[in-house]
Amino acid sequence: MQGVNVDDGDLLISGLQHFSFCRRQWALIHIEQQWADNFYTTDGILMHEAADDPFFTEKRGDIIVSRSVPVRSERLGVAGVCDVVEYHASPHGVPIAGREGKWLPVPVEYKRGKSKEIDADRLQLCAQAICLEEMFCCPKIEVAYIYYGETRRREKVTLTDELRAKLESMIAEMRALYNRGYTPIVKPTKQCSACSLKDICLPKLRKFVSAKEYTSAIWTVDGL
Numbered sequence: 001m002q003g004v005n006v007d008d009g010d011l012l013i014s015g016l017q018h019f020s021f022c023r024r025q026w027a028l029i030h031i032e033q034q035w036a037d038n039f040y041t042t043d044g045i046l047m048h049e050a051a052d053d054p055f056f057t058e059k060r061g062d063i064i065v066s067r068s069v070p071v072r073s074e075r076l077g078v079a080g081v082c083d084v085v086e087y088h089a090s091p092h093g094v095p096i097a098g099r100e101g102k103w104l105p106v107p108v109e110y111k112r113g114k115s116k117e118i119d120a121d122r123l124q125l126c127a128q129a130i131c132l133e134e135m136f137c138c139p140k141i142e143v144a145y146i147y148y149g150e151t152r153r154r155e156k157v158t159l160t161d162e163l164r165a166k167l168e169s170m171i172a173e174m175r176a177l178y179n180r181g182y183t184p185i186v187k188p189t190k191q192c193s194a195c196s197l198k199d200i201c202l203p204k205l206r207k208f209v210s211a212k213e214y215t216s217a218i219w220t221v222d223g224l
């Protein structure tokens with residue numbers, strides 16, 4: 001396995017969730033560095049903390065479990081941290097230092113809530129798998145898992161070519177916006193009420209492209 005060396009220009013894998021939810025939300029967080037916690041995000045962080053125990057590794061039968069595993073793909077220009085990576089004993093796997101046999105890495109993501117129709121969680125998982133494939137020089141990881149806290153169920157996700165193509169297309173779109181430093185304009189939707197950035201985004205003020213523009217306009221008006 002190659003060491004993980006996060007590059008400044010890497011896009012965060014966790015941003016795929018934000019981007020799937022709303023392009024503008026992603027840009028506010030990842031381009032403009034705005035942030036606001038609400039119930040959803042705070043709860044999500046607590047959920048992750050339960051899974052994050054750096055460097056912890058245990059063996060359960062034919063599976064080795066590692067938590068908080070940093071991953072990166074140079075090809076995709078993305079980086080992140082897997083909540084859990086399971087290494088399954090497999091003749092199609094790769095050697096791991098200090099362990100006998102061959103092992104196939106399988107990412108497991110922990111999420112609050114339950115499985116959703118949109119692919120946000122599955123895309124994040126798929127990105128983690130592609131990072132692991134690149135880092136371990138291993139064959140394609142065919143399936144991975146998402147554990148949902150609300151339903152306490154583990155969903156098996158097949159990492160199809162279609163999902164992989166969708167991921168690459170989304171990352172290309174993110175990269176284009178990131179390189180331009182462009183924040184998409186507000187397009188209020190039903191999901192704005194559950195958005196952790198609604199107070200920063202100010203969806204009613206469509207004429208401002210970015211939160212920074214809005215803030216500087218307020219200061220000008222107030223003579224500050």
Ligand code: SF4
Pocket residue numbers: 021022023024025026028186187188189191192195196197198201202203
């Ligand atoms: S308030 Fe609505 S438009 Fe603004 S970032 Fe959130 S979801 Fe997107």
